[in-house]
Amino acid sequence: MVNKAVEEMVVMHHGEAMWEQIRAKAGVDVEVFMSNEGYPDEITYNLVGAASELLKTPAAEILHGFGEHWILHTAQKGYGGLMQANGRSLPEFLRNLPDFHSRVAMIFPKLQPPRFACTEITDHSLNLHYYSHREGLAEFVVGLMIGLGKMFKTPTTVRQTAAKAEGADHDIFEVTWIPAPRS
Ligand code: HEM
Structure with a gap:
């Protein structure tokens, strides 16, 4: 679910092509993340590291942006009932x-x-x-x-x-x- 949300955030702001570059740089060969599946944490850390390099943005800034995105998009839209x-x-x-x-x-x-x-x-x-x-x-x-x-x-x-x-x-x-x- 977390990796899917990272993908959604990158595609939203930087497009599909940038997501494919980040996924390749992170060495992630999973093409479609399933939200109810568990993945090793390493995948998420590698995605953040690759995004930081390719977008020339400090990892801390990416994590901060991801926190906001998680609340305002992922949680509110997908799990509105739980949030309310x-x-x-x-x-x-x-x-x-x-x-x-x-x-x-x-x-x-x-x-x-x-x-x-x-x-x-x-x-x-x-x-x-x-x-x-x-x-x-x-x-x-x-x-x-x-x-x-x-x-x-x-x-x-x-x-x-x-x-x-x-x-x-x-x-x-x-x-x-x-x-x-x-x-
Ligand atoms: C409906 C909304 C939410 C869902 C479905 C959700 C679900 C998750 C999931 C799936 C993870 C990854 C952990 C794992 O895969 O084992 C996670 C981690 C985390 N969640 Fe939530 N979460 C929600 C809302 C929130 C909110 C509102 C906060 C705090 C304001 C929060 C704080 C965190 C933090 C800090 C982590 C990082 C994991 C760690 O430190 O070990 N989450 N959450």
Whole structure:
């Protein structure tokens, strides 16, 4: 499902021919990704690496863009019901995020999802803790948060305050938004 979404994003912005180049450079011989099939993580990392080289864009920027695309296209269009059920505002959605992938796992039994926790919750901010066995996806999480802000039409900023890549136990992001006026 993830690889299919990468393909869709590349084709949308850069066309079929660029996708074929990226797939070839990444050494990926799968021609059609099946969304309910599990693939080795290596395939996704290789696709991001090849896209970064061919599009002359840092991998972090690609992951950030992919996070937004995931929310605004993949999740919202393909899984609107699941997304709506998780919350009607950004803060509600984030507070329910820790349980989100357990519902996704009912559709994708092979899922190896990340774990999230929320602390320091105020009416305009919280700390999002991200635990994953995968490396290097912090910028993807930032893109996901920005995508959620856009989905809820809520101006959102994200600042990473702890990084596993720099020796911390896990990644922490301070997510800040402008609260909706009380009605
Ligand atoms: C209906 C919407 C969603 C679906 C169907 C979905 C599904 C998935 C799938 C299939 C993976 C790959 C894991 C694997 O293949 O084992 C994944 C990973 C991930 N998802 Fe979701 N997801 C959704 C929404 C979200 C949202 C809203 C967030 C956070 C805001 C999120 C955060 C992540 C992250 C950070 C990963 C990276 C994997 C890792 O760190 O181990 N996802 N998700």
